[in-house]
Amino acid sequence: MPRPSTPLLSRDRIRDTALRLIDADGLDTLSMRRLAAELGVQAASLYSHYPTKDHVLDAVANLLTRQVDASGFADGDWRTGLRTWARSYRDALASHPNAVPLVASGAGQRDDFLAMANAVHGGLVQAGWPPRYATMIAGSVKYLVIGAASTPFASGFADDVQVYLDRYPNLTQAHRLRADAERIDHDSFELGLDALVRGLEDVYRSVA
Amino acid sequence: MPRPSTPLLSRDRIRDTALRLIDADGLDTLSMRRLAAELGVQAASLYSHYPTKDHVLDAVANLLTRQVDASGFADGDWRTGLRTWARSYRDALASHPNAVPLVASGAGQRDDFLAMANAVHGGLVQAGWPPRYATMIAGSVKYLVIGAASTPFASGFADDVQVYLDRYPNLTQAHRLRADAERIDHDSFELGLDALVRGLEDVYRSVA
DNA sequence: TGTGAAAACTAACGGCGTAAGGTTAGCGTG
DNA sequence: CACGCTAACCTTACGCCGTTAGTTTTCACA
Missing domain, CATH: 1.10.10.60 (Homeodomain-like)
Structure with missing residues (x-):
């Protein structure tokens, strides 16, 4: 038919x-x-x-990328704009962990990605960053986000899951472990983002 | 036969x-x-x-991971250790860009990854970081590295490559463009790493 | 009212990961 | 030294995969 x-x-x-x-x-x-x-x-x-x-x-x-909020630069504070953007970006990817490689690879026609990049770049320049720095800052924050979204468990920095399961072979413990992993991932990202923005503050004073 | x-x-x-x-x-x-x-x-x-x-x-x-140098914590300075590790990690991945997804996904049995993680974690704790922070720091630096290695051109934060090629359709220019892209990627990573370590300095003073 | 494009179909091609089972070289044991 | 077991190669085949070709039917427009 x-x-x-x-x-x-x-x-x-x-x-x-x-x-x-x-x-x-x-x-x-x-x-x-x-x-x-x-x-x-x-x-x-x-x-x-x-x-x-x-x-x-x-x-x-592109659908995932379109859900990222890059509007936080509107009030003129690049710190807020950067943090909002980074968190929104990571949230968008973390809601679809299996799809992250599609965004991380950077291949293909990524129209919505270019739009987002433009918004961030413009926001940083507006806030007084030289264009060359705006490019690098957007890049490095994106690195942090993509890296944070790519790795299931921050880690392997904690023991292998199987080891835990052997030691605490009840399901409740296994669930607690998964929750712990997500919290570690989240906290690591927040620590990294905070340190990165703080470090950029120094740079800002010397170039802007 | x-x-x-x-x-x-x-x-x-x-x-x-x-x-x-x-x-x-x-x-x-x-x-x-x-x-x-x-x-x-x-x-x-x-x-x-x-x-x-x-x-x-x-x-x-695992072969790629094994080439990462996590020995820079030996002299007791966590800043040097972190920078050395991050650069070596990124170099190892950048020499085999097509293989990066294998390392980024974090799937599979990654014995050599656990060994590297242990070394870094140990180095940070040795330097005075609380274990909880050591985990998060190793995580966030790893994020930066994985993200930097995953994306071919930092960017899209600069114009699309095709646009350049249309504008300057001779091979020499195309080669120069690729070199530029690599430099932007490199500089973005270095800026991010520097800012991150600087930001961690603040945190270090308040927790160690 | 007729025509051409568009959206569905069926069928098939070559390539994929991998399982099953055959054949022979090398090694450990009597 | 003989014998049998295991390991490393082979051939063959199964059921998927992405994609192309060609067919039918409906819709939109002249």
């Missing part, structure tokens, strides 16, 4: 379903066939809307 | 060849068949030495 009277698919529906499957089952179990099945359709039909699988993944990456 | 008199393969030879192919052709064009062909062997033969492809990739990740 080709060409249905009301369309079964749309670019948005495909992209949103892809993200849902990635969240649920991980990045490498996502296939065009599985995605199509979830949409009640045959795999080849997706190619009417996206030229390749990579383009679908690109759309997912 | 099964079971040759002198072995054709070894775990190390397979792992080294995998890294070479990844460096040359990228991560997703590496297949067990291609790897085997490069080694003059059939694909299934690799499974005598590694149980799955992921185990091969894990071995590559």
